Amino acid sequence: MGINKEISKETARSRFRIAVVGTGGRAGSFLKYFSRNQDEGEIVGLCDKIPEKARLWAKLYKIQPKIFDDTEEMLSKSRPDALIVCTPDFAHVEPSVTGLNANIHVLCEKLMATTLEDCSKIIVAAEKSSAIFYLGFNLRHNPTYNTVHQLVSSSQLGSISTIEANEYYYEGKTYFQRWNRLREFGGGLWVTKACHDFDILNWLAGCSAQNIYATAGLSHYRPKANAARRCRDCSLKFDCPDFDDISYTANNELEETRKLIRLAEEKKGGEPSDLCLYSSNKDTIDNGIAVINYKNGIRATYTLNVIAARTTRQLRIVGSEGMLEADLEKATIECTERHTRRKINYDLKEMSKGGHGGADDRMIKDFLKACHTGEKPKSSWNEGRLAVQVSLAARKSSDTGEVIHLDAPT
Template identity: 25%
Template sequence: MRLGVIGYGERIRHMIGEIIKLHPAAHVAAIVDIRQDVIREERLRNGEDNVSYFASADEMLQSGKIDAVLIGTRCSLHTTMALKVMKKGLPLFMEKPVATTPEDLHLLKQGYEQTKSGVIVSFPLRLTSLVQLVKEIVDSGKLGTIEHVQAVNNVPYGNVYFQNWYRDEQETQGLFLQKATHDFDYINAVVGLRPTVVSAMVSKQIFKGDKPAGLKCVDCEENRTCLESTAFSDEATQKAWPYCCFAVDTGNEDSGSALVRYESGMHLSYSQNFFARRGAAARGARFLGYKGTVEFDFYTGIVKVFMHHTDRIETYELSASNDHFGGDKALAQNFIDMVTGGAPSLSTLDDGLMSAFMCLAAKRSSETGVFQSLDWSNKLV
């Protein structure tokens, strides 16, 4: 399996590693990346010298040297590169979000409707053992039909969105697209319903200030007292999170909430926060039916079922894993099966398009104070 990579970033490297573990015959055959000289030197040091490097995605796709493609570029290029790959009909693995603007979203939808490419979107949470167990419980009917969902994501590493390149809001287009896209997707997968309307609100109360644009922690006079300072951290941390998060150019909201109505009339309340720390970390949801409720949290690995009309409480404890509770492994196996045997995607571009639509609509609602329809005729302009 000859893999072509557009954007050889950290996340895609991890997924390639998962693919090769499961299918040792797979290998990186071609790379397109603006850092190709650095990448070439690094791979040579590791004894990996059997890669062709191309100046553009078009050249790589025309080379005939690849069987499948993985896209790991910055978010704003996901749509552009995916459209190029889909025109060639090659199997595609692409990072989320699948689009960062309403215009790209509709272009990608049109392109997908005309392609023969199989596409897997990097949504590992829907395939985790936790979410799969919750879906099994919901689908069993023991809770009754799900009539309300309460979800939360309190991110303990939220400084990443204010102290490195993620602070560029023109690139990220806000944190619904960067984080909620995963949560909306797994919730959609569990309830199996189509979302129809979204409203949202965001706040920026903590990570703001009057420090100069581009200020780095090492150059700040307050770096010994600032709780977010990385000036005295190890070299890797300083390199990963170099910037002041209390400067005029931090970008991104630091909390946000959304309400989503689904086709049955039930609704979801979702909230995310980026200044919670340590024990305040939480990521999971409650799915409530008339007969019972199931709840889970990714950080604890615990699933609980509360039966509403008896004293019974069921508790499941799943072993923690550093690959999204098995989600990454499942994505990798699905990609292998798609490339080698034409298996259907378990995390489709349709799923990715709907999640991105929800996030972009939530962003638009937070800007206008207006409920946004999730009908595809809504261009979000």
């Protein structure tokens, strides 16, 4: 699903009018792209429940969009061709549906939504709309993962039996400090984070999952004796490796903007931006392992660990004709032919510059292409819903200790 659409000449203008809702951290990568590629799109509207954040981005990138705190008003007054949704995960549904109902193309950041009910609301609107619904699974556009997918689907490895995927994340501290530490807003780490990797596994397996077992816990980011609520007040700050100094002096304009955007929340009465990772209230995990059986017989495992010393994602895929080992941080793939042991190495470093190894810019280009041509997006509502379904099943399994059976269509 995520069908081709007839695009009217009216919306297929070469210089697109773009609006963005949710102008926090992630929105920055879209704004940077369009500030560097102005012939591809013009930012005409920015919306955030704290409009000061939008104003800070507009100042940094020297653009003059109209600024709003309400999506519907932004869409009617700034008349964009496309809407990019960068609100927190639980708040994707409302702007996506509003955009689709107005036949405005939507690029919705991963994950589609935190519940299957919200996914269904987006799907109903997307099916009715004449506009594109693009689900922002940027990792599909990463050169290493894209090459892995080509190698797997070209049958060079023969018939695949197992896939191991591992994610190690040092910067995972964000998952214990912000909205994404609470299931209510991000679904928990199995959902807000692992949805990326479950989507990649679904894509590589070329099939939907049959069942999943997962185990997970919060091993490290647990309450610490004497830790204060905010880093700035904490007596442990001189020894704590996670001390978050929000009074730092920014080295450049981008850093200064990001700092002011972080502080804007607490200025408006929100949570402190240097909330302690340990004493913060949370219902998430910091490590877990999932085992997935796919309907075509492929078995997959996925390890998620955000207490790691280095940040990377790794894949190991075993096929009847060869074995593939990939490292996303190093941007390398090694394939070993099974019977000859001959090795073929791919070094994709040159192609992997920029956000998420060059994936972010490639995804935006692919979205614009889909908007202009009506071609089926690389990922849309079907892929979005499948990833949410596996993510929620992993969470349920690690909560209950049960194997969860999925009933997604093959």
